[in-house]
Ligand SMILES: NC(=O)C1=CN([C@@H]2O[C@H](COP(=O)(O)OP(=O)(O)OC[C@H]3O[C@@H](n4cnc5c(N)ncnc54)[C@H](O)[C@@H]3O)[C@@H](O)[C@H]2O)C=CC1
């Protein structure tokens with residue numbers, strides 16, 4: 001108990017470093033029991049007596065006032081007891097139990113919830129985010145107790161403009177939107193995909209300090225093609241096949257218009273849309289609204305930062321990126337997003353139009369121009385027969401052939417297929433032309449990762465650089481050596497992209513802003529870290545890296561004349577800020593969970 005209380009207190013001290021603004025009073029339009037039932041304002045037993053009097057709470061709570069620190073320690077104690085009591089139980093059971101205890105706190109007291117989340121982000125990110133969030137989505141209809149966020153369905157056509165006013169907050173800054181059609185690597189989960197916007201927005205609060213009263217998770221339920229869900233009596237979504245074509249787009253159009261009518265400056269992050277709609281909606285809205293697609297653009301930036309890191313691990317200059325042979329497995333929104341950004345980076349960094357040595361595979365093998373039907377988004381990356389003949393490859397060559405013949409510097413998986421980097425493929429990576437071959441198994445959740453960290457180090461060798469989309473523990477290589485596991489996940493960028501776009505007041509999110517985000521992440525790591533195979537910062541410093549990324553995004557927006565500023569800080573003030581001042585400005589605008597005095601106003 002003593003140890004626990006002490007570590008809780010030291011966590012609190014540590015987290016205060018980020019508390020850059022003194023919290024002012026918070027206006028509340030409710031009184032009495034209504035406040036206790038509102039997680040935005042509820043302090044549970046933490047309401048001071050004077051506040052209980054002012055807000056009509058006297059008698060509605062047990063008499064003793066418990067401090068925030070005590071509440072925090074008490075929650076952590078319950079959490080650790082749960083950990084102890086579930087030891088030895090199946091992993092999924094334990095993860096869901098942990099999610100439940102966190103979710104109950106989320107539903108009751110958001111201030112305490114976000115504080116424990118921020119302070120324990122290493123332990124809690126895998127629960128509220130990948131991998132457990134995948135399990136939560138799969139079981140959502142059964143787990144459902146209270147709604148969170150908004151649900152717009154195909155049946156709401158024509159009503160969205162008025163529905164949007166049902167949301168209780170006056171201001172919304174950040175929206176994460178999904179249609180549930182490609183949830184992580186788990187496929188079409190229909191309405192159950194709402195877990196993803198909720199988890200992503202939790203990361204926004206934890207990493208970017210977006211005020212939780214200004215976030216909005218949204219599910220656009222336009223049906224599901226998942227037969228199992230359609231037949232599930234507990235399924236909570238529309239029981240109809242997905243709308244297609246113009247019918248589909250008219251629903252998304254209506255939603256985007258409604259949102260921006262009420263909150264013209266809200267940023268919309270599109271998340272986990274199946275590929276055709278991911279690309280189509282990005283093209284359709286990116287010049288009209290401040291929006292981005294996280295799977296295409298956020299993932300690309302994180303992967304590019306990692307790829308540049310792998311060039312540094314080999315002791316080569318960044319200009320050498322053009323000579324890296326990169327095999328990308330998965331030609332979906334994520335894989336193609338990575339290739340698009342990597343091609344731009346080759347042009348920028350190496351200052352050349354040279355054809356980068358990228359090889360793209362999908363479920364039908366190596367993608368070449370000889371393919372009869374080729375997706376237009378993949379076409380620019382299809383190899384010509386001439387290019388691959390010399391390597392002894394052909395259209396549709398399988399992964400093992402490609403790895404053996406190409407001897408890539410990097411093998412990058414965004415296929416959603418667990419175990420596709422099997423023993424044979426990993427062993428073939430030992431023949432890589434790189435001194436430090438890189439293996440990125442980026443698919444989520446854990447069971448969909450292309451390989452495990454243990455298998456990667458075991459079969460591909462101890463000198464590899466390894467990254468995965470979901471977390472794995474570092475690998476004990478024996479003799480005191482450790483194989484470092486990086487988490488190559490878009491969580492390192494999307495919070496900074498959203499916060500930077502918000503504070504810049506930009507009308508749209510440009511390629512330049514996204515590139516700046518990626519380059520900022522790439523340059524965050526020191527040479528010494530990179531030499532140890534550490535490509536990304538520890539998740540414990542996610543607020544710090546997010547502040548840097550946010551500042552880089554603002555500066556790019558200013559440079560492109562897109563910034564209109566926010567609040568008292570206009571474009572002129574932003575332009576006058578140095579890099580350091582911009583980082584400070586971002587940090588200063590991060591919300592931090594503390595109990596503010598509540599003032600009632602009718
Ligand atoms: N680590 C991260 O930050 C991120 C990870 N992802 C993960 O990437 C995965 C894919 O996402 P999307 O591109 O949006 O999906 P998608 O469905 O658009 O694309 C999947 C692609 O994989 C290909 N594929 C399927 N089976 C294959 C096989 N056996 N061999 C080679 N290719 C195969 C398909 O043909 C398709 O091109 C998901 O698991 C997702 O969780 C996505 C975004 C971010």
Ligand SMILES: CC(=O)C(=O)O
Pocket residue numbers: 130183184185272294295443444469489490491
């Ligand atoms: C991380 C993420 O965005 C995905 O797996 O879809």
Ligand SMILES: [Mg+2]
Pocket residue numbers: 184271272294295
């Ligand atoms: Mg995603």
